[in-house]
Amino acid sequence: MLDLPGGHVRGGFLMKTILIIMVYLIFAPLLGGLLAGIDRWISARMQARFGPPIWQPFYDVLKLRQKENIVVRRSQNFYIFFFLLFIIFTGGLFFAGYDLLLVIFALTLAGIFFVLGAYKASSPYSFLGAERELLQMMAYEPMVILVAIGMYMVTGSFYIADINSFPHPLLRYLPGLFLGFVFILVIKFRKSPFDLSMSHHAHQELVRGIITEFSGKTLAWIEIAHWYENVFLLGIVYLFCASQPLAGCLLALAVYFMVILVDNVFARLKWQTMLESSWAAAAVLGLGNIIVLHFLR
């Protein structure tokens, strides 16, 4: 039951919300998987390779489901299941139009289940990955909350439904916050130079980091969770231009392409650089934007 500005809860509205959530549950992973396939295809082209077919991520996940599930600690997979559950929950809240801050808190909760699962696995590599994942969360969290504050300052509401129906593109008021958000999206999409907690190839210094000790079906859950998460993150990008839906979608796609490009151009940086630069981005771009808004109001 969403508290609309009027405060009424209507049956029709509830039906609509349920419908949106159903659509999200089914189509978000399809879209997320497809985006992942496109990502691999584009990356391959950028590296002058042919690359796998676009549907490869789906084949991977289906194959993972049939693999043996090997664990170090018997309870480690439970955390990952709740990670998936809360990621789906977060996206559901987002697309149903709830409070943006609550969405961010739910996302944090989901992320913490992921980290705890890796801690529980108790191997040096997953431990290192977990610590780095936490560093990543600490690095991007301020920026994400600042985005919510900025959107609230412009639209007067934390509710995504209200932000979505704001008549002007938010990008016009929040350019700094937008740039800052794109910056931390590199972390959230687990892309180079900030793919510190896990790497795509296991031959690097952190092996596969946070996911080192997960296998089979559990690894498939992690993959699906990322699909849900990526769609939801692009949803936030869309909000910056929600008054023109088409432009909003294009903006989200452009940002996605940008992140892939960055991924292929940069090598991994140290966590110090990540923490410093993302907090600097939050302080300069994010806070700077909010200061300007505050004094213009």
Place this chain on the structure above:
Amino acid sequence: MINLSAVIDPGCRALFFYGGIVGLLLFLILFPLLAALVLLFANDRLRNIMVKAATVIIPVYSLGLVFTHFNLPVFHFALQIELMNRIMLALEILLGMYIFWVGLKYRKYWISILIFIQVVLMTGFELSNGHNLVIEHNLFVDKFSIIMALIIGIIGSLIGLYALGYMKDFHAHYQEPSKDNRKFFFFIIYVFLSAMFGIVFSNNLLWLYFFWEITTLCSFLLIRYKQTEEAVNNASRALLYNLLGGVAFVIAIIYLYVTKGVVELDKMIALGKAGALVPAVLLSFAGMTKAAQLPFSSWLLGAMVAPSPVSALLHSSTMVKAGVYLIIRLAPILQGSLAGLLIALVGGVTFLLGSFIAVSQSNAKRVLAYSTIANLGLIVMCGGIGTYEAVWAGIMLIIFHAIAKCLLFLNVGVIEHRIHSRDIEDMSGLIISMPRISIMMQIGIAGMFLAPFGMLISKWAVLKALVDYNPLLAVFVVFGSAATLFFWVKWMGKLLEVVKPLQDREKGISGTEMLPLYILASLTVGVCAFYPAISSRLIEPYVIDLYGRTTTMAQGNIVIMSFMMGLIALFPLSFINYGKRVKVNDSYLSGDNADSSIKFYGAAGSIKDVQIKNYYLENYFGEAKLTENGIVLCSIFLVVMFGVAFL
């Protein structure tokens, strides 16, 4: 002569009813005192009986306040007892002489100087004006007092119960230089509780000051309990800083009386910003010293030398909470003033730096202490900006923080007695060696920062209040919370992660230690279910009474939070599948496992232990540097605060 003239709001005039409430208040102040006197002379058996009885009686009477108070916003009580004022003055002078002597004994002359100033000012004031002072109401009770009374009564009593088993263990197993002085220890604990009830029920500022000073002295005596050099030094520092606040308190009372002829809390608040800003700023200063804000935070860290029940008491239900109680009380006066903004800045910087420094600490108690300091900063921030939203958020913080922090301290106390370390790195694998304690520890930690638990709800409200007041202030919360997340989760991870086989160490923890832990763990979760009721029955009426409007969590968000809680509650169910459909293997050690996951082959065939250690990021969040900056920055804020208030 006891004059029970009822001057209460219309709506209820039944004398027996009024008498019932005033009886309750006096009982809550006097019963712990009585218990304390019994405990001073009790042998072990009588102490057990007395403490257990008090653990039932004090919470029951605190809860009784909720049910007898009905829907009236506020009760004031005349309760004119001439003798009482005399006794208080005499006790104050005695107390002052004792502290003066303490200062001389330990060669901490500033203590002697400060207490001398305080006593001279206070006795001079009372003797010269004593007969002119017209006090209409000495005591009062409103919804906020009731909330505080519940915290003091329930949590304080549970700490008393826990201390029974803990202190026995403490003296049985530890080769401390301190002698077994448990009679005195329990005496002070219950005097402390009595004084805390006095603080939250006093309307007469002279009474409030009296109880305030008693908590200062009690905390000194408790911190000093071990009598080691460190204990004495840290206790003296706590005393010194709190006396600074005490001097400000006395000046506030005199200033208020000289300029407005008022020495009552309700009349002072009624004067508002125009009439009472200067005394409100002085009292807030006293509150900030007690609530261990920068630049005074070091006394609370030093207080860690005391046994764990003392830490729990100081951090959750008493002492520091008296400081923030006073600041939140004065919020309507501070609202919208420049001095209030500076108070908020001190709180904000304290939250930010406290959270940062906690990242760099591996000593469990220091992590908890910095987290307390930080959260108190958040509450001070709420009081400083003083809007209705901020007051609502501030009171929520007081409630949730008290429960979760008490649980954490008591847990760490038990852990320390079992593993003989308070280092977080040594808590590795606690989920195997002390499963119940470890789970309660995790509930406590989740309660401190994670959605949908209490502190997160409050921080959310704080964030909203700040953004509505001035979005720039939100920067403290935004960055501080990120660090909060980091240090709590890495601690949780340490509890979960298991490298080597461990033995069960949980056997033999006394029931008086376990019971409070169970209750507090249930409360940490349960209060999240009940907080809408707590908000609508207690906090919102209080805020409406002051501001004419209130805020609350939106119904839709409450539903979602409950749903999240429901999902989390399903987590333990996954253990039905424990070990099913999985193949257990050694962890990946680059293929060089020497002894399952415990050892690996190093260079030249050497066999090495696997060691996993947390990040502490000292280059960024180093204690010394940040503390120094914080002290300078907050001192400047305080100087400017006094400047703008007085000029």
